[in-house]
Amino acid sequence: MKNPIYTRRSPNESLCLELIMNHPALSRAELSAKTGLTKATVSAIVKKLIDDHLVIETGIGESSNVGGRKPIILQYNGKAGLSIAIDIGYNYINGLLTYLDGEEVQHIKKKPITLDEEAIDRYLSEIFTLFEQQMPTTEYGIIGVAIAVHGPVYHGEPIFGPHYNFDHIPFRKIAEKLRNYPVYLENEANLAALGEYTFTSDSKNLVSINMHSGIGAGIVKNGNLEVGAHGFAGEIGHQIIVMDGKACRCGNRGCLEMYAANKVCYEQFAQRKKLDYVNAIILREYYQNQDHDAREVVEENINYLTIGINNLIAHYDPSIIVLNSSLYREIPDMIEQLRGNLRNHFSNQLVVRNSSLNEKATLLGGVVLNLQHFLGIKHLKLK
Numbered sequence: 001m002k003n004p005i006y007t008r009r010s011p012n013e014s015l016c017l018e019l020i021m022n023h024p025a026l027s028r029a030e031l032s033a034k035t036g037l038t039k040a041t042v043s044a045i046v047k048k049l050i051d052d053h054l055v056i057e058t059g060i061g062e063s064s065n066v067g068g069r070k071p072i073i074l075q076y077n078g079k080a081g082l083s084i085a086i087d088i089g090y091n092y093i094n095g096l097l098t099y100l101d102g103e104e105v106q107h108i109k110k111k112p113i114t115l116d117e118e119a120i121d122r123y124l125s126e127i128f129t130l131f132e133q134q135m136p137t138t139e140y141g142i143i144g145v146a147i148a149v150h151g152p153v154y155h156g157e158p159i160f161g162p163h164y165n166f167d168h169i170p171f172r173k174i175a176e177k178l179r180n181y182p183v184y185l186e187n188e189a190n191l192a193a194l195g196e197y198t199f200t201s202d203s204k205n206l207v208s209i210n211m212h213s214g215i216g217a218g219i220v221k222n223g224n225l226e227v228g229a230h231g232f233a234g235e236i237g238h239q240i241i242v243m244d245g246k247a248c249r250c251g252n253r254g255c256l257e258m259y260a261a262n263k264v265c266y267e268q269f270a271q272r273k274k275l276d277y278v279n280a281i282i283l284r285e286y287y288q289n290q291d292h293d294a295r296e297v298v299e300e301n302i303n304y305l306t307i308g309i310n311n312l313i314a315h316y317d318p319s320i321i322v323l324n325s326s327l328y329r330e331i332p333d334m335i336e337q338l339r340g341n342l343r344n345h346f347s348n349q350l351v352v353r354n355s356s357l358n359e360k361a362t363l364l365g366g367v368v369l370n371l372q373h374f375l376g377i378k379h380l381k382l383k
Contacts, residue, residue: 012037014376016045020055020074022381027071046074053080053139078103081140084131085366087148087188088171090115090213095127096363097135100143100371102199102382106134121174128179143374145181146366147171148188150214154231156185184369189234190225191365193218196322198368198380200356203319207312208361211325215257219316223379237261241307260304262327269297280330287331302334306341313346324355
């Protein structure tokens with residue numbers, strides 16, 4: 001098994017590998033034409049990538065119109081190693097073990113959980129052990145561990161936990177103590193955006209909105225993740241939509257997520273019906289049975305979220321907005337009503353859709369983050 005440090009590449013090697021990954025079925029001649037590198041240089045680079053088990057030859061393509069030798073087709077070897085991604089929410093922890101092309105090997109979910117340092121140490125140890133028992137033999141083994149947290153992160157460190165006090169838990173240090181893997185920490189909405197950009201979209205400009213206990217957005221612009229000057233880009237849940245409204249832990253009053261987060265919607269409905277517990281499935285059942293309270297709570301959520309998304313469109317002008325919310329997945333009418341509310345000129349060409357990756361969007365974004373560090377490549381398309 002190779003040490004990942006031996007995979008460091010020159011800029012030309014990274015460029016060739018990125019093109020091979022993003023454009024399946026390239027030949028050496030096509031790679032030379034796209035990069036502007038000489039055929040001899042491309043051949044030497046491809047030989048090294050093959051020797052590193054990152055590229056394989058998959059067959060013979062069609063010859064050109066003028067005839068000549070048929071080209072050998074090149075393909076990224078997505079089975080050369082493995083990636084671990086972990087999503088830590090306020091009451092759950094998800095883990096995903098995949099190959100380097102995103103193919104799932106094992107998925108683990110624990111809920112509810114206790115969120116303190118001792119518990120996180122125990123959960124991570126259990127996840128690593130279970131994955132190691134199941135993982136197949138590959139050239140590089142585990143190339144990285146990406147950990148997602150629900151709050152802003154800057155330079156790999158948590159800044160602030162709006163809904164749970166995660167900033168005192170040293171997630172990365174705990175993981176590094178348990179195993180000798182490279183460990184990266186990132187905001188969960190940012191990772192969801194990377195997952196959607198890489199695995200579900202052709203667009204270079206995308207916003208992914210994650211709705212749970214709070215509301216956050218990951219923003220991809222021209223293929224790059226926008227994090228802002230201090231790591232707060234995408235914290236759309238903390239835009240003020242109600243003057244002098246409900247107090248938020250961020251210090252503001254009237255923040256969007258105090259009115260439109262999934263958790264708020266469930267709590268409002270539970271209060272109306274005097275229920276101990278409500279989730280998306282329970283609310284969906286009432287909604288489908290034409291319950292008046294359910295209809296009102298759902299409509300209010302859509303109206304508040306429409307305000308937030310209108311603000312988002314005016315600021316970032318994305319091609320696609322992907323909504324990752326169990327509430328909107330369970331009640332598809334909500335996404336249709338939301339689209340209907342977006343009637344301004346700015347949203348005429350905008351695509352608004354539910355995520356097809358669902359809860360795994362963040363985890364697959366973790367795979368992308370690991371790959372970016374391991375391969376030295378920023379822009380990946382791995383549909």
